[in-house]
Amino acid sequence: MKGRRLRVLLRSKTAAAGAAVVALVVLAAAFADVIATHDPETRQAEFRAPPSAAHWLGTDENGFDVFSRLVHGARASLGAALAAVAFALLAGVPLGLCAGWYGGWLDSVLMRFVDVLLAFPSVLLAVAIAVGLGGGSLLTVILAVGVVMVPVFLRQVRAAVLQVKTQEYVAAARALGARDRRILFRTVLPNCAGPILVLATLSTGVAILDAAGLSFLGLGPPATSPEWGVMLTKGVRYLKQKEQWLLLPPGLAIAVTVLGFNLLGDGLRDAFDPRRR
Amino acid sequence: MTCALRRVLLTVPLLLAVSLVVFALVDALPGDPAVRRFDVHANPEAVKAWRREHGLDDPFLVRWGRYVTGVVTRFDFGKSYARNLPVGEDLARKFQATFELTVCALLLATAVGVAVGVLSAAFPRSPLDVAGNLLALGGISLPVFWLGMLLWILCTEVLGLAYRSGRAEAPGLATGLYLFESLARLKLDLFFEQLGRILLPALALSTIPMAVITRMTRAAVLDEIGKDYAVTARAKGLGRARVLLRHVLRNALLPITTITGLQFGQLLSGAVLTETIFSWPGLGSYVVEEGVLASDTPVIVGGILLVATTFVLVNLAVDLLYTVVDPRLRRA
Numbered sequence: 001m002k003g004r005r006l007r008v009l010l011r012s013k014t015a016a017a018g019a020a021v022v023a024l025v026v027l028a029a030a031f032a033d034v035i036a037t038h039d040p041e042t043r044q045a046e047f048r049a050p051p052s053a054a055h056w057l058g059t060d061e062n063g064f065d066v067f068s069r070l071v072h073g074a075r076a077s078l079g080a081a082l083a084a085v086a087f088a089l090l091a092g093v094p095l096g097l098c099a100g101w102y103g104g105w106l107d108s109v110l111m112r113f114v115d116v117l118l119a120f121p122s123v124l125l126a127v128a129i130a131v132g133l134g135g136g137s138l139l140t141v142i143l144a145v146g147v148v149m150v151p152v153f154l155r156q157v158r159a160a161v162l163q164v165k166t167q168e169y170v171a172a173a174r175a176l177g178a179r180d181r182r183i184l185f186r187t188v189l190p191n192c193a194g195p196i197l198v199l200a201t202l203s204t205g206v207a208i209l210d211a212a213g214l215s216f217l218g219l220g221p222p223a224t225s226p227e228w229g230v231m232l233t234k235g236v237r238y239l240k241q242k243e244q245w246l247l248l249p250p251g252l253a254i255a256v257t258v259l260g261f262n263l264l265g266d267g268l269r270d271a272f273d274p275r276r277r
Numbered sequence: 278m279t280c281a282l283r284r285v286l287l288t289v290p291l292l293l294a295v296s297l298v299v300f301a302l303v304d305a306l307p308g309d310p311a312v313r314r315f316d317v318h319a320n321p322e323a324v325k326a327w328r329r330e331h332g333l334d335d336p337f338l339v340r341w342g343r344y345v346t347g348v349v350t351r352f353d354f355g356k357s358y359a360r361n362l363p364v365g366e367d368l369a370r371k372f373q374a375t376f377e378l379t380v381c382a383l384l385l386a387t388a389v390g391v392a393v394g395v396l397s398a399a400f401p402r403s404p405l406d407v408a409g410n411l412l413a414l415g416g417i418s419l420p421v422f423w424l425g426m427l428l429w430i431l432c433t434e435v436l437g438l439a440y441r442s443g444r445a446e447a448p449g450l451a452t453g454l455y456l457f458e459s460l461a462r463l464k465l466d467l468f469f470e471q472l473g474r475i476l477l478p479a480l481a482l483s484t485i486p487m488a489v490i491t492r493m494t495r496a497a498v499l500d501e502i503g504k505d506y507a508v509t510a511r512a513k514g515l516g517r518a519r520v521l522l523r524h525v526l527r528n529a530l531l532p533i534t535t536i537t538g539l540q541f542g543q544l545l546s547g548a549v550l551t552e553t554i555f556s557w558p559g560l561g562s563y564v565v566e567e568g569v570l571a572s573d574t575p576v577i578v579g580g581i582l583l584v585a586t587t588f589v590l591v592n593l594a595v596d597l598l599y600t601v602v603d604p605r606l607r608r609a
Contacts, residue, residue: 123546251423
């Protein structure tokens with residue numbers, strides 16, 4: 001990203017706030033071992049303890065330290081979301097480039113494939129994929145959420161390529177004798193990078209929500225693993241009990257993180273939008 | 278007209294492909310369904326008979342073909358493994374519960390979304406606009422199932438309301454659309470009972486579409502409000518509100534309709550989670566609780582297929598609706 005765009009991005013207070021939240025969660029995920037006060041899967045002396053100096057957010061019904069689970073949960077939840085987006089990028093970007101650039105039967109086949117996958121409500125398709133994969137692990141969640149996002153990326157990249165393709169600098173590159181692959185990766189792809197970056201940022205938020213939803217439905221990692229969606233699954237049982245406040249930490253963590261990605265994504269969109277410079 | 282017809286006809290292969298994908302995905306489920314149903318000491322004859330009854334011995338494409346034929350000709354979705362009852366009957370009943378929930382959520386989302394969006398665009402950068410923006414941001418950032426749980430606690434514990442989840446029994450009604458039918462028959466007691474129960478899940482479910490519709494309305498109205506015809510209308514002395522509602526909003530309606538129609542997918546996705554929280558006996562909780570958690574393949578396939586088909590048909594309806602909203606498109 002060029003300096004001018006970065007300045008546009010950070011001049012917006014909301015985008016800067018989003019970037020700060022995202023940075024904070026990334027740091028928490030990266031240094032979870034250092035930040036966490038306890039091991040997230042070791043029983044403490046007290047079960048269902050209220051917040052105290054020893055346990056900042058108390059302990060849950062397994063006697064696990066909630067704060068430590070929250071910090072380690074950032075690693076699992078953010079990691080899963082980023083991995084799912086990376087999967088969607090790796091599959092969607094090359095396919096979208098080819099569909100937009102070559103057109104013809106390849107484009108037709110890929111777009112029909114996109115139509116079929118987009119005919120499913122996203123969470124339901126993710127559920128079907130998770131079921132097909134057998135469920136029960138973070139990898140299942142990553143693949144299910146990732147596959148669901150592939151058609152979205154494919155379509156967006158294709159649309160961007162179709163727009164860039166007609167530009168004079170592409171014709172110029174061709175006239176200079178550049179081969180297809182060189183034009184695609186050196187000329188077309190960099191000019192599509194803006195929309196792809198915006199989509200990837202906003203999709204990370206969606207992926208966190210979808211992954212938490214799958215975990216919540218019991219299709220994610222096992223019930224003791226520190227993951228935000230899993231922590232909420234157990235929360236349902238507290239609906240009528242004194243421990244209702246245990247719903248707050250993981251839910252707030254998800255909401256704030258997703259909000260951060262949404263603010264950052266909106267800021268990036270403005271920064272890349274030529275009309276708003 | 279030919280364009281509309283083409284669009285309708287293209288839906289058929291799309292739905293076939295959708296059914297093939299669902300069938301293949303669930304078929305990939307590791308392990309033999311017969312092995313999961315019977316223990317190792319089961320009578321091999323009984324296992325064979327069970328496999329034959331559910332038609333599991335045929336090749337994949339034969340099973341798929343038979344399934345699709347059954348669904349299309351007789352609304353036959355096979356029998357569930359766990360309870361050995363026809364899935365089609367369950368689906369028909371659960372579909373009405375989900376339908377009522379999603380329609381209520383969509384009404385809520387559209388009413389609030391369009392109103393807040395128009396007001397935000399009419400007074401840009403005012404506190405109202407900021408509040409609308411916050412509503413939109415919150416709507417797309419909160420996990421639906423978490424919001425549902427918080428609403429539940431707010432109503433039952435904090436406000437002390439006697440909130441009951443699920444749907445009330447409604448004897449004497451012909452359809453499963455309890456809310457709409459009780460209103461149509463003017464059984465007001467029943468109507469308010471149902472309304473009280475549907476309000477919380479509908480509210481939780483409506484947040485994402487509400488956010489998206491608010492943003493889209495604001496953007497579309499702002500886009501139109503600066504155009505020449507709007508300026509002209511103001512210049513010839515028309516009132517601000519009149520220009521906004523009669524001229525600008527009408528032209529902004531096309532993108533708003535598009536985005537509202539597309540939200541139906543969000544609603545059906547969200548319904549899976551919302552119904553589970555509020556014990557709403559719809560398709561979402563059916564697929565998860567009786568299908569996924571019990572590895573009941575016919576329930577999963579039937580439920581997902583019905584939801585996906587609904588989504589495809591709603592998108593088709595939205596496409597056809599464009600020509601009503603914008604007469605210019607009729608000739609295209």
